[in-house]
Amino acid sequence: MHLRFFPSFFDHPINVRFAEQEVDETIEILLRQHFITNIPWIVASFVGFFVPFILLSIDRMFGFDFLDKVSLELNLMALILWYLFLLAYIIENFLHWYFNIYIITNRHLVDINFHSLLLRDILEVGIENVETASSKIQGIIRSLFNYGDVTVRTAAEASPITFDAVPFPDKVADRINDIRGQRVHR
Structure with missing residues (x-):
């Protein structure tokens, strides 16, 4: 039995949309920080x-x-x-855990930072601007529960975008690099 009380990793979620989503844009991965970060x-x-x-x-x-x-x-x-x-x-x-969301689509990376009920900021980067995505799992707890940070370096941003404490960071970084490769070779 696989318990999915408050999942943190959604692969190809259905019936999920976001405000700036384009007509032919599909969500590949929806992430939030690993549930263990709430402990x-x-x-x-x-x-x-x-x-x-x-x-x-x-x-x-x-x-x-x-x-x-x-x-x-x-x-x-x-x-x-x-x-x-x-x-x-x-x-x-x-609310801070639940609404801090990272979205990876076939066209964009979206980082939604929820600061409070009255303040949130959204960072959106085109997938064609992504140069590299790398993952880092550091420490015993992160290794045991398989979560870590994904760092995305872009051509447009001076500082890299970081998806903090997400589950399966290797899989996420690989998927970003794969999507980027598909978009660049079209």
């Missing part, structure tokens, strides 16, 4: 869920009785604010 904020959120209970235990254990000196309404308000802050942290991190 740090998921663990932090899990720990954050228990922080009020830990503080209550410390308060009782050492006899500070701080919470007894503050009204119940203020304690409840602080608890509600804490969990609202935690929920906002979880939603913001999930």
Whole structure:
């Protein structure tokens, strides 16, 4: 059984389009960062869920009785604010992961950077401007889960375009180079 809860790699996705897509343009690969990159904020959120209970235990254990000196309404308000802050942290991190998308088409490379609900930027490069695409997997965790960075050097951009922490970076770089080769030899 292959679990695909929140996949990060879509090969030839169907029923997927983006705003600037041309009529005869097809999406070859749709990527987002590997799901394992979410583990740090998921663990932090899990720990954050228990922080009020830990503080209550410390308060009782050492006899500070701080919470007894503050009204119940203020304690409840602080608890509600804490969990609202935690929920906002979880939603913001999930949206950042989910909407940071890399799209490889038969004509373009599209890098959509989601910064917040009110700010995103889109970088689009024609595949004919791609000079080389290379991949890099560095470290034990990245090697175990087969994710890394894909660097695309273009003729038009001074600095290379980087697809950060994507799954199967070798396959992605090879596909970009193959598509580029097909477009150049037409």
